[in-house]
Amino acid sequence: xxxxxxxxxxxxxxxxxxxxxxxxxxxxxxxxxxxxxxxxxxxxxxxxxxxxxxxxxxxxxxxxxxxxxxxxxxxxxxxxxxxxxxxxxxxxxxxxxxxxxxxxxxxxxxxxxxxxxxxxxxxxxxxxxxxxxxxxxxxxxxxxxxxxxxxxxxxxxxxx
Amino acid sequence: xxxxxxxxxxxxxxxxxxxxxxxxxxxxxxxxxxxxxxxxxxxxxxxxxxxxxxxxxxxxxxxxxxxxxxxxxxxxxxxxxxxxxxxxxxxxxxxxxxxxxxxxxxxxxxxxxxxxxxxxxxxxxxxxxxxxxxxxxxxxxxxxxxxxxxxxxxxxxxxxxxxxxxxxxxxxxxxxxxxxxxxxxxxxxxxxxxxxxxxxxxxxxxxxxxxxxxxxxxxxxxxxxxxxxxxxxxxxxxxxxxxxxxxxxxxxxxxxxxxxxxxxxxxxxxxxxxxxxxxxxxxxxxxxxxxxxxxxxxxxxxxxxxxxxxxxxxxxxxxxxxxxxxxxxxxxxxxxxxxxxxxxxxxxxxxxxxxxxxxxxxxxxxxxxxxxxxxxxxxxxxxxxxxxxxxxxxxxxxxxxxxxxxxxxxxxxxxxxxxxxxxxxxxxxxxxxxxxxxxxxxxxxxxxxxxxxxxxxxxxxxxxxxxxxxxxxxxxxxxxxxxxxxxxxxxxxxxxxxxxxxxxxxxxxxxxxxxxxxx
Ligand SMILES: Cc1cc2nc3c(=O)[nH]c(=O)nc-3n(C[C@H](O)[C@H](O)[C@H](O)COP(=O)(O)OP(=O)(O)OC[C@H]3O[C@@H](n4cnc5c(N)ncnc54)[C@H](O)[C@@H]3O)c2cc1C
Ligand code: SF4
Numbered sequence: 001x002x003x004x005x006x007x008x009x010x011x012x013x014x015x016x017x018x019x020x021x022x023x024x025x026x027x028x029x030x031x032x033x034x035x036x037x038x039x040x041x042x043x044x045x046x047x048x049x050x051x052x053x054x055x056x057x058x059x060x061x062x063x064x065x066x067x068x069x070x071x072x073x074x075x076x077x078x079x080x081x082x083x084x085x086x087x088x089x090x091x092x093x094x095x096x097x098x099x100x101x102x103x104x105x106x107x108x109x110x111x112x113x114x115x116x117x118x119x120x121x122x123x124x125x126x127x128x129x130x131x132x133x134x135x136x137x138x139x140x141x142x143x144x145x146x147x148x149x150x151x152x153x154x155x156x157x158x159x160x
Numbered sequence: 161x162x163x164x165x166x167x168x169x170x171x172x173x174x175x176x177x178x179x180x181x182x183x184x185x186x187x188x189x190x191x192x193x194x195x196x197x198x199x200x201x202x203x204x205x206x207x208x209x210x211x212x213x214x215x216x217x218x219x220x221x222x223x224x225x226x227x228x229x230x231x232x233x234x235x236x237x238x239x240x241x242x243x244x245x246x247x248x249x250x251x252x253x254x255x256x257x258x259x260x261x262x263x264x265x266x267x268x269x270x271x272x273x274x275x276x277x278x279x280x281x282x283x284x285x286x287x288x289x290x291x292x293x294x295x296x297x298x299x300x301x302x303x304x305x306x307x308x309x310x311x312x313x314x315x316x317x318x319x320x321x322x323x324x325x326x327x328x329x330x331x332x333x334x335x336x337x338x339x340x341x342x343x344x345x346x347x348x349x350x351x352x353x354x355x356x357x358x359x360x361x362x363x364x365x366x367x368x369x370x371x372x373x374x375x376x377x378x379x380x381x382x383x384x385x386x387x388x389x390x391x392x393x394x395x396x397x398x399x400x401x402x403x404x405x406x407x408x409x410x411x412x413x414x415x416x417x418x419x420x421x422x423x424x425x426x427x428x429x430x431x432x433x434x435x436x437x438x439x440x441x442x443x444x445x446x447x448x449x450x451x452x453x454x455x456x457x458x459x460x461x462x463x464x465x466x467x468x469x470x471x472x473x474x475x476x477x478x479x480x481x482x483x484x485x486x487x488x489x490x491x492x493x494x495x496x497x498x499x500x501x502x503x504x505x506x507x508x509x510x511x512x513x514x515x516x517x518x519x520x521x522x523x524x525x526x527x528x529x530x531x532x533x534x535x536x537x538x539x540x541x542x543x544x545x546x547x548x549x550x551x552x553x554x555x556x557x558x559x560x561x562x563x564x565x566x567x568x569x570x571x572x573x574x575x576x577x578x579x580x581x582x583x584x585x586x587x588x589x590x591x592x593x594x595x596x597x598x599x600x601x602x603x604x605x606x607x608x609x610x611x612x613x614x615x616x617x618x619x620x621x622x623x624x625x626x627x628x629x630x631x632x633x634x635x636x637x638x639x640x641x642x643x644x645x646x647x648x649x650x651x652x653x654x655x656x657x658x659x660x661x662x663x664x665x666x667x668x669x670x671x672x673x674x675x676x677x678x679x
Contacts, residue, residue: 036224039228123536
């Protein structure tokens with residue numbers, strides 16, 4: 001389920017990258033140390049996300065009489081958009097604030113993993129961390145010879 | 161754990177080895193005092209511990225959960241607190257500014273906030289000493305404030321594409337800009353190489369071109385005889401019946417230890433310092449140590465740190481080069497016509513993909529197709545970051561929550577909201593950024609609300625009823641308890657704070673040394 005949500009949030013359907021995102025989320029939920037910050041009254045991220053996924057199914061069944069994963073992509077996207085705004089129906093324990101927090105958590109975890117994947121890096125034309133060689137040509141309009149130019153992205157439609 | 165001073169009462173124990181703690185430890189050890197520095201996080205080894213991976217390098221941050229609340233709830237973790245020997249200097253950006261003269265007299269000049277108990281002139285020699293010590297690189301002539309250069313090392317050259325765009329836009333509008341002074345080497349020093357422009361300063365600098373107390377002051381302190389205990393979380397400051405501090409208790413590998421000392425200095429940064437003081441409440445001081453004024457934890461301030469993006473037809477490549485290489489402080493001082501007091505610095509600020517995408521997502525609510533499209537063209541964006549002064553407010557505060565952490569200490573709860581003046585200032589700064597980006601040939605794109613650099617929480621002052629420490633960071637209530645880190649700031653200024661944190665620490669060290677055991 002995380003995978004499908006990640007696909008919507010990152011706007012990408014490539015298996016390999018989505019698996020990487022899911023692995024990252026699992027790792028974050030399993031780790032023993034802190035999550036930097038939390039609003040008072042919001043449960044720890046593990047509880048928030050596990051409970052949140054169940055709640056998404058409850059909402060899906062309520063609106064479309066089907067589980068979240070069985071919905072059409074468009075319906076899933078609509079639900080995620082409503083979650084961002086906290087506009088899903090208030091069911092037990094899931095008020096507007098909690099819905100928004102759930103969305104934010106899922107969004108943050110997905111995006112940080114997605115934009116750490118090497119494929120995504122070369123696709124957006126990011127040279128990577130460059131160690132030990134560093135960057136010599138940092139000024140406008142000139143690139144180090146080994147830096148990627150942006151790759152053609154299938155179905156994106158913008159020119160290079 | 162191996163310890164040299166286990167059974168001994170040392171002259172000074174320093175809690176937290178970040179920007180301030182590192183400076184203190186070194187100065188005190190070199191003066192011949194017996195000092196122990198106790199640090200909650202690890203003793204990093206740059207070559208083995210600093211990854212080139214943005215995600216992994218978040219472990220450099222203080223990630224323990226803090227409760228965050230208020231109208232503009234702050235984000236913690238990698239956004240503001242370091243953890244480990246070196247503290248925040250390990251992953252800071254290296255932007256190194258002095259405060260201006262006016263920053264210390266805000267009440268007198270603008271009728272708001274409070275004046276500091278010390279003046280710019282009091283700090284000037286310490287600023288100069290720190291700059292020399294670590295070979296700050298910067299321009300021959302700096303256009304703003306009381307100090308106009310030259311800096312010990314030449315300014316960085318060339319500057320990044322993003323900084324070029326910034327300077328071009330400023331020039332077109334008649335705004336003065338400058339290459340930024342940086343705690344980053346522009347030439348070799350002490351066996352360390354100049355910067356190779358990886359732009360990974362916020363992930364820990366692998367080649368050691370960037371200054372941190374981890375690689376500069378702390379090794380020197382150890383050589384001079386200081387002891388460093390890492391992975392050791394101080395849980396309590398101990399006070400005797402006479403109301404003097406006698407040392408600290410700390411936890412290492414699940415076991416409790418104690419260190420006795422004649423003087424205790426707390427340098428644990430804006431959230432942990434008040435938390436430790438409040439948690440050390442005892443029979444004589446039921447509301448926490450150094451808290452007779454009730455102001456421990458109060459008046460915390462971030463800088464408003466909004467990121468303003470412009471889109472260009474040509475590649476900018478935000479990730480290349482040291483993140484900040486150009487600055488303008490034309491808007492630093494109060495200008496009555498703007499409708500608010502105080503001001504801001506503008507830094508041309510590079511970024512890496514994870515940071516840019518994550519902040520755009522969590523702070524600006526961008527995701528899905530919209531975010532993907534922005535990121536696919538991210539090489540075409542330029543960015544300016546605001547460092548805006550935030551006025552102190554009593555309600556912006558660190559308190560203890562009901563939930564405890566693994567050490568049994570209540571988790572911190574931090575409440576923050578901007579005031580009216582802060583909001584007007586932010587709006588003005590964003591407009592200026594957009595104008596600069598447009599003047600450089602770009603189009604307005606989007607703004608990511610953000611904040612940076614915490615300050616305050618144990619502010620200094622002459623009046624014990626209105627402040628926690630005096631101008632030498634000595635607590636009003638307990639003469640041998642010092643609080644010395646960013647938490648003693650009275651106002652936030654409109655400039656990155658670490659040089660001021662370090663100058664204050666050096667002045668405090670000189671004061672303690674000058675007392676020759678009388679404290
Ligand atoms: C991403 C980022 C970029 C930045 N860039 C800049 C910049 O370019 N220019 C600038 O001027 N400033 C910058 N800063 C701010 C700078 O990091 C801080 O101003 C500075 O580190 C504050 O110094 P300090 O000594 O008060 O605390 P810190 O440097 O944070 O040190 C506090 C230390 O205390 C330790 N500690 C806390 N509690 C305990 C305890 N109970 N027991 C033992 N140890 C404890 C912590 O682990 C930490 O190591 C940046 C910060 C961040 C996060
Ligand atoms: S840009 Fe320079 S100072 Fe920053 S991490 Fe890279 S080499 Fe170090």
